[in-house]
Amino acid sequence: MFGARFDPTSFDEGPVNGKKEPILIRKRRLSNTSEDEEDIEKESSEEEVSEEDSSEEDSSDSESGSDSDSDSESESDSESESDREVVEEDQEDLTQDMEVDTPDPDYLSKHSAIFKKFEKSLSKQLPKTDDISIEDEEEIPEVQDLAPLPQPALPRDRRLVSNTNNLSNLNWLATPIYVSPSDTKSFQDFDLSPFMHRNLVNLNFTQAFSVQIAVLNLLLKDIKQNKVQPDFKGDILVNASTGSGKTLAYSIPIIQDLHSRIVPRVRAIILVPTKPLINQVRTTLNQLSKGTNLLITSLKNDISIQEESNKLLTAVPDIIISTPGRLVEHITNNSINLSALQYLVIDEADRLLNQSFQNWCDILMEKIDNSIDISKTWKLRVKKLIFSATLTTDAGKLAPLKFQSPRLVIVNDEEKLVNELYTVPPTLKEFTLKFGSAKSSLKPLILSKYLIQQGKLANVLIFTKSNDSSLRLAKLLQLLFDKLVLSSKIEIAYINSTNNKTLIRTKVLKEFSQQKIHILIATDLIARGIDILSISDVINYDLPNSSREYVHRVGRTARAQQDGNGYNLLFGKGETKWFNKLMNDIGRDHPIEDVEIDSKDIVSADDEAIYETCLHELQKQVHS
Numbered sequence: 001m002f003g004a005r006f007d008p009t010s011f012d013e014g015p016v017n018g019k020k021e022p023i024l025i026r027k028r029r030l031s032n033t034s035e036d037e038e039d040i041e042k043e044s045s046e047e048e049v050s051e052e053d054s055s056e057e058d059s060s061d062s063e064s065g066s067d068s069d070s071d072s073e074s075e076s077d078s079e080s081e082s083d084r085e086v087v088e089e090d091q092e093d094l095t096q097d098m099e100v101d102t103p104d105p106d107y108l109s110k111h112s113a114i115f116k117k118f119e120k121s122l123s124k125q126l127p128k129t130d131d132i133s134i135e136d137e138e139e140i141p142e143v144q145d146l147a148p149l150p151q152p153a154l155p156r157d158r159r160l161v162s163n164t165n166n167l168s169n170l171n172w173l174a175t176p177i178y179v180s181p182s183d184t185k186s187f188q189d190f191d192l193s194p195f196m197h198r199n200l201v202n203l204n205f206t207q208a209f210s211v212q213i214a215v216l217n218l219l220l221k222d223i224k225q226n227k228v229q230p231d232f233k234g235d236i237l238v239n240a241s242t243g244s245g246k247t248l249a250y251s252i253p254i255i256q257d258l259h260s261r262i263v264p265r266v267r268a269i270i271l272v273p274t275k276p277l278i279n280q281v282r283t284t285l286n287q288l289s290k291g292t293n294l295l296i297t298s299l300k301n302d303i304s305i306q307e308e309s310n311k312l313l314t315a316v317p318d319i320i321i322s323t324p325g326r327l328v329e330h331i332t333n334n335s336i337n338l339s340a341l342q343y344l345v346i347d348e349a350d351r352l353l354n355q356s357f358q359n360w361c362d363i364l365m366e367k368i369d370n371s372i373d374i375s376k377t378w379k380l381r382v383k384k385l386i387f388s389a390t391l392t393t394d395a396g397k398l399a400p401l402k403f404q405s406p407r408l409v410i411v412n413d414e415e416k417l418v419n420e421l422y423t424v425p426p427t428l429k430e431f432t433l434k435f436g437s438a439k440s441s442l443k444p445l446i447l448s449k450y451l452i453q454q455g456k457l458a459n460v461l462i463f464t465k466s467n468d469s470s471l472r473l474a475k476l477l478q479l480l481f482d483k484l485v486l487s488s489k490i491e492i493a494y495i496n497s498t499n500n501k502t503l504i505r506t507k508v509l510k511e512f513s514q515q516k517i518h519i520l521i522a523t524d525l526i527a528r529g530i531d532i533l534s535i536s537d538v539i540n541y542d543l544p545n546s547s548r549e550y551v552h553r554v555g556r557t558a559r560a561q562q563d564g565n566g567y568n569l570l571f572g573k574g575e576t577k578w579f580n581k582l583m584n585d586i587g588r589d590h591p592i593e594d595v596e597i598d599s600k601d602i603v604s605a606d607d608e609a610i611y612e613t614c615l616h617e618l619q620k621q622v623h624s
């Protein structure tokens with residue numbers, strides 16, 4: 001029965017899981033008695049293992065060769081050839097063995113189905129393909145090659161493309177580019193287009209501030225080189241104090257780079273945390289892009305996503321300013337195409353990176369990675385520009401941004417890297433006014449009298465810890481100043497989340513900048529981004545919850561290299577302790593001054609009587 005010369009390619013069971021099956025050993029197993037079965041099984045399993053090993057090796061070789069398809073093909077051909085030789089060699093020996101053995105009848109009956117199938121495949125001479133009729137096709141068992149199936153090429157690992165510079169090596173944080181806050185340089189000395197020079201002069205921007213010098217030097221050089229040889233130079237992170245001109249630092253190079261574009265595509269996205277900042281950045285960009293046909297669009301929630309999507313699809317903007325939440329909604333709505341994106345600016349980065357709502361960072365990075373067409377080698381990667389006055393060095397918060405060859409710029413004289421890179425403006429003077437906790441019931445009166453004695457009756461911004469305290473303090477100070485200052489009317493207002501509507505906030509801030517409102521009381525909600533150069537004094541009536549919020553509060557004054565004062569009211573040892581803790585994280589050019597002051601020197605018995613009257617008056621207002 002088994003005398004016919006066996007052609008290994010005619011066996012009807014193809015390789016199992018891509019591995020070559022030692023056919024002849026199996027035939028030997030078929031022809032032997034059960035007693036010997038164990039030995040043979042053992043022997044064949046040993047041979048099988050060795051064969052399998054070599055076959056695994058071969059198949060793994062062929063897999064590893066799968067990167068270059070041509071190699072793997074030739075390899076598997078030669079393998080199957082040699083395999084066939086091996087199998088045929090064995091064939092001679094085994095056939096002799098088999099003729100000697102008489103098959104066991106039980107064994108035969110047990111496996112008759114396999115034998116019949118095997119006989120049929122042996123006896124069939126395969127007809128030429130063109131003779132095969134439909135019914136034949138059904139009968140004829142499929143013939144499979146013994147060589148391992150060619151493995152599919154490994155998919156290119158996109159991730160290898162997008163974050164070659166993982167944050168595992170954070171040494172770029174420890175080797176920043178230091179820039180002295182006092183550096184200045186004329187904008188005329190930068191290689192900018194005539195329209196840009198004209199716009200800067202019209203805006204009275206003549207001298208570039210240190211953060212602008214540092215960023216312009218880096219980006220203008222990259223832009224110039226990319227015109228010749230597109231090559232990604234790396235992301236940029238900037239830590240510069242409040243009011244140091246970060247907005248201009250990124251607006252000028254982006255407009256300079258994009259102004260000569262032919263087709264409008266979304267090439268720059270600027271993310272900021274609040275609507276006031278969106279308006280502020282858009283105003284700056286519109287002023288700087290006068291004379292170009294760049295289209296700058298800000299995303300806001302005063303129209304529906306659908307309406308805004310239609311606007312974005314009909315008039316494709318070059319530059320988009322948005323909060324992360326609104327941008328993510330449009331990305332998931334597919335109304336913004338990021339394939340041409342060149343710049344991603346994250347302003348007030350620490351606050352945005354702390355806001356993990358909607359997981360905006362991962363969604364945005366994923367979308368940017370997917371929009372990189374890795375086949376286009378000329379395709380420049382998206383350059384990420386990260387700005388903050390309180391830049392975090394927490395790798396966990398920075399990691400989602402997947403930096404590539406990042407460069408860290410620190411505008412600071414002291415070349416020491418603290419854990420958090422907080423800096424206050426160099427032109428800011430900071431003071432503490434310390435009183436015993438027993439005097440805290442007189443806090444509004446003490447503040448009013450101090451401001452009157454110091455002549456600070458305008459351009460004063462006061463921060464409180466909550467909406468309620470800002471409202472109460474505003475009403476109480478108005479009652480006090482109406483009674484204590486008779487020579488003029490001191491107008492006092494407040495901003496907090498209860499009246500932070502665009503129209504109201506814009507009106508209040510405008511009147512404050514025009515000294516129609518003399519003293520403004522606010523919460524941290526509007527601390528960041530208020531850009532009113534006339535603010536001369538910031539007062540922490542209530543201490544902030546973090547050193548970061550402290551920096552942003554006092555950063556509302558001493559902006560654009562102008563002088564400014566920050567006062568901190570400390571009532572009792574607990575508040576002094578908390579204040580000292582906050583100051584640990586903050587770098588400054590000069591020490592904080594303790595104002596030597598005694599409440600008796602400020603507040604008289606008459607004052608206290610007036611204060612009592614005002615408190616009753618307030619009580620009535622609240623209950624009326």
Ligand SMILES: Nc1ncnc2c1ncn2[C@@H]1O[C@H](COP(=O)(O)OP(=O)(O)OP(=O)(O)O)[C@@H](O)[C@H]1O
Pocket residue numbers: 204205206207208209212240241242243244245246247248388389528529530531533555559560
């Ligand atoms: N080179 C310059 N010359 C004169 N004024 C400038 C210059 N650059 C910026 N300014 C002005 O300085 C003020 C602060 O600028 P900007 O808001 O960009 O600072 P910032 O660093 O972003 O502050 P913050 O961290 O508080 O947002 C703005 O009123 C701006 O017009």
